[in-house]
Amino acid sequence: MPASAPASDASSLTSDERRRIAVIVNPNATTTSPRLRDLVLHALSHRYDVEPLDTRAPLHATELARQAAADGVDAVVTLGGDGTVNEATNGLVGTGVPLVPLPGGATNVFHRMIGMPGDIVDATEHVLTLADAWAPRPVDVGRIGTRWFTFAAGVGLDASVVARVDQHPRLKARFGPWYYAASAVGTFTRRYVVGPPRLRLELPDGRVLEGATAIFQNAPEFTFFGGRPVRMLQGEGLTTGHVSGAVLRHTRPTVMPGVVLRALVTPLDLGGHRAVDAAPAITSATLRSADERPLPVQVDGDAIGELTGDLPIGVRPGGLLVVA
Template sequence: MECHFDAVAVGLIEDELAVALQCLRGWIECTRIRRIRDLLYTDDNVHSTQVWRAFRHAPNSRQSEHARRCTVPRGVVPGARPERGGVKVLLIVNSSASSVTARAKVVIQKALSADHDVTLSETSRRGHAARLAQGAATSGTELVIVLGGDGTLNEAANGLAGTTTALAPLPGGSTNVFARTLGLPDDPIEATGVLLDAVSRGSIRRVGLGSVNKRYFLFHCGIGYDAAVVAFVERRGQLKRYAGHPLFVYSAVDTWLRRYDRKHPHFAVQHEDGMFIDDGYFGICFNTDPYTYLGARPLSLAPDATLDTALTMVTIRSLRLSRLAALVVRALRGKSIEGARSVDYHADVTDFTIRGHTTFPYQVDGDYLGEVSTLRFRYEPAVLDLVIP
């Protein structure tokens, strides 16, 4: 029987397979690889069996040996929906995020749809993910998966906090701090396989979040200097997609040299235990650690901060280059900065206030939120259901 291929469809199939099978690698069990591979066996992809045979024997194919050994079992109809029950899923995608591509989006949606009832929605503006997540919770959706950066994930968490709809991240941004903190691979398709396993095991925990002026955060809130760096990066949004880490490094240096007052303190911190620090230059309130990643290396400033504890507040009381360099070296070596010079370190705190000597910038989970004169921090226990790989 003669086969008629649509050139665009065939190209898309080849792209999907090249990305999916390369990234899933040999460590994912056969059933997961078969799930991605079965994207071929749908009514949308004509003559898919022959396309798969062509792919298997193509000279440039980069499948793993493990994937080649995973064949469709005798008696199984390719493309058939699994008999076991799935859950109702909303997949929120920020297509503007650094690592989100059209082909990855297609592969991930179809991989999730193999077991679950999946609806895909794309964000179109700031704050959109929060409204999408809130609407999903109201409509009875059981799981919201976010393919995007930390900022999009934060919005979804704010939409789901206090509901019984679970949240799961897929890394789509430039750094993906929270997804990597949970142990997910930094590749979104590879992470999809891990996430599917966690969902199938029912690995969901009710976790606590930090809140600042009634805005929830998943991993940290930055006050002062680092917020000024984030603001500088966000003003160059298009460069962020392509320059990523180099842009952050350049912004950190440029902000330190020219855009932030290093001579005068910016804020005071009033802790619930009565401790008062009035010479803060730069602060970070942690819900989890690390602070960020430099390539593959975590920059761990507050190892006490985990999903099992309350907040950790770190106040840096000097921006002298020698002091900052010493802190970075300690963090890269995996040592806590507690006890370091010019550092005030408070672990397991639940309520405190920051007041500015003038207005100061702040950011939440990597999103710049502007300048304020006062921030009220609280720890909110058990407010979000989170899928844990």
């Protein structure tokens, strides 16, 4: 099956045929172990022809997913967290080969959004039942620079916090959202109280929003704090055909309590904060540095470095197929 062809549906298989799935495993994911990997692969092999693929470096999952799609698999399954999902997504967008994410990370935001059970045993059993109810569905993917994202991206403070957390995977695994919170306080006081990087978001209608931090959502939630959804911006979803953005104009300590409150209290919207400029329903925009300093960027909770030059912001409606 060519990479651009749609994945086969349940009716296209005879009773003795099995779907081919590539299972991309991130052995360094927070809740993944060699024993868990083997158990999941063994269970899936009861209903599918399974090709296990372990990642060995950053962005390897993108390469593996792209090659699996070109080889004609019926689906790519990921065992890892949101970072593994993001990398696989970047190899699958536009191929017609669906993604089936199994939870193996600390937060598993995208898994929750598309209805995948949060427990790995329950999720594996669920994927086994999908063999008889195969129904790929399209979801939108956002874009920042050259990277696609499934639910959220951040530039500035948010990305700096993620980068710091990623440097300490053991603390991330042990303390979860509380380590993120502690890292946010430390990063804010050291890098964003005085002289933070400045950015500029240029919109198609001519508006220019300048500030210290920008966020973009392609889904209802920006992330989760434990079991609590963090909804920065209201009215976004995986099938709206656009992304929503917001720019925090400054990072003075007096504004941060209100920002945190609006993130954690669902009826509130970050765009309504006095220090925030909202940019709803974006289909295209350009983000760039306003002071020539590199901008820290994160996609789907993974830091991808400090980037320079123009960063296109956009969306590909229905660009990814998922089965869940």
